[in-house]
Amino acid sequence: MKASVRQSYCSADSIQLVDLPIPEPKPDEIRIRVMATTVNRTDLGVLTGKPYAMRLFAGFPKPRFAVTGTDFAGVVDKLGVGVQDFQIGDRVWGFWDHGQGTHAEYACIPTKYPMLPIPEGVGFAEIVACGEAAHYAFNFLNKVNPSEGDHVLVNGGTGGIGSAAIQLLKARGILVTAVCHEAHVDLVKSLGADRVIALEKEDFTKESIQYDFVFDAVGKSRFKCCKSILKPKGVYLSSELGPNWENITLALYTPILGGKKVVFPVPGSIRESMDAIQSLLLEGKFHPLIDEKQFRLDQMKEAFAYVASGKKVGNVILKVGDGTKQ
Numbered sequence: 279m280k281a282s283v284r285q286s287y288c289s290a291d292s293i294q295l296v297d298l299p300i301p302e303p304k305p306d307e308i309r310i311r312v313m314a315t316t317v318n319r320t321d322l323g324v325l326t327g328k329p330y331a332m333r334l335f336a337g338f339p340k341p342r343f344a345v346t347g348t349d350f351a352g353v354v355d356k357l358g359v360g361v362q363d364f365q366i367g368d369r370v371w372g373f374w375d376h377g378q379g380t381h382a383e384y385a386c387i388p389t390k391y392p393m394l395p396i397p398e399g400v401g402f403a404e405i406v407a408c409g410e411a412a413h414y415a416f417n418f419l420n421k422v423n424p425s426e427g428d429h430v431l432v433n434g435g436t437g438g439i440g441s442a443a444i445q446l447l448k449a450r451g452i453l454v455t456a457v458c459h460e461a462h463v464d465l466v467k468s469l470g471a472d473r474v475i476a477l478e479k480e481d482f483t484k485e486s487i488q489y490d491f492v493f494d495a496v497g498k499s500r501f502k503c504c505k506s507i508l509k510p511k512g513v514y515l516s517s518e519l520g521p522n523w524e525n526i527t528l529a530l531y532t533p534i535l536g537g538k539k540v541v542f543p544v545p546g547s548i549r550e551s552m553d554a555i556q557s558l559l560l561e562g563k564f565h566p567l568i569d570e571k572q573f574r575l576d577q578m579k580e581a582f583a584y585v586a587s588g589k590k591v592g593n594v595i596l597k598v599g600d601g602t603k604q
């Protein structure tokens with residue numbers, strides 16, 4: 279089978295597309311014929327081993343998986359000994375942020391990992407785009423649990439996390455102001471944002487409005503710059519650690535001081551996120567944003583370089599075989 283491989287933490291240039299034997303499932307694993315996967319920011323962390331904390335999960339000193347890839351949508355192709363809950367031919371999708379070698383034509387996945395059947399009528403590309411970024415968005419919002427009547431600012435409305443966060447907030451009836459580059463204002467409005475700020479035209483940190491939550495989904499701002507736009511008990515969250523990991527430190531002491539605070543959303547249950555996102559997808563309340571640029575397995579270097587550029591729009595799909603067909 280073809281697979282995207284590297285032996286140590288590296289940049290996109292060092293990935294190789296190689297021929298490997300089709301893996302055999304161990305007991306309690308299923309083998310998936312991968313139809314679609316994504317190249318996402320977590321993949322970039324697992325590829326490069328940066329931030330260094332990533333190596334605690336992805337493997338130290340070397341990555342645990344030589345094959346890259348954290349999510350998949352595909353078809354069960356072989357069962358390991360003891361597997362009872364799956365059958366050959368089942369359509370399934372899943373995500374595991376420590377890496378699980380899914381940038382390949384086949385991957386063996388332990389059945390204890392987060393995985394769901396793909397609902398009837400949902401395509402491989404659509405469901406695989408409901409994984410990584412939507413999980414982080416769901417998890418972030420759950421950490422602070424905004425409620426109807428709250429006003430939330432989402433910075434980075436075109437990111438994978440930001441585009442999902444806008445939709446998840448709207449599904450809860452929350453007022454959303456989103457920030458993005460001017461070229462994407464209409465796109466972000468189409469996701470349901472009540473108000474969109476073009477960052478070339480207005481600096482959102484200088485607004486006179488105050489928000490219940492500022493959620494920086496691209497990690498480009500800082501708490502100290504957003505304090506004036508937070509209500510007295512307002513909460514700041516960021517998808518990034520910030521300079522010198524300040525968002526972790528701030529999350530430790532700002533809650534003790536009272537008033538405006540930082541919450542750092544350490545990721546929680548992936549299975550819970552997948553269940554919730556899939557339900558919203560079936561209710562028509564969530565549509566993953568998919569980048570117009572799609573890649574094939576033999577274009578891994580280009581796909582990773584594109585994601586690393588910080589210019590992707592929503593989720594970047596990697597087609598494997600006949601991946602976008604039902």
Ligand SMILES: NC(=O)c1ccc[n+]([C@@H]2O[C@H](COP(=O)([O-])OP(=O)(O)OC[C@H]3O[C@@H](n4cnc5c(N)ncnc54)[C@H](OP(=O)(O)O)[C@@H]3O)[C@@H](O)[C@H]2O)c1
Nearest residue numbers: 319434436437438439440459495496498517588589590591
């Ligand atoms: N904490 C965690 O567990 C965790 C997990 C995954 C990812 N992350 C981090 O979260 C961040 C977002 O990841 P993602 O996959 O959602 O993002 P992404 O899709 O890579 O974000 C790229 C998008 O952000 C927009 N953007 C760039 N600079 C911006 C700015 N200054 N203001 C507003 N929008 C801007 C870009 O728009 P243009 O194309 O118009 O420039 C592009 O559409 C990344 O920094 C990633 O490392 C954190």
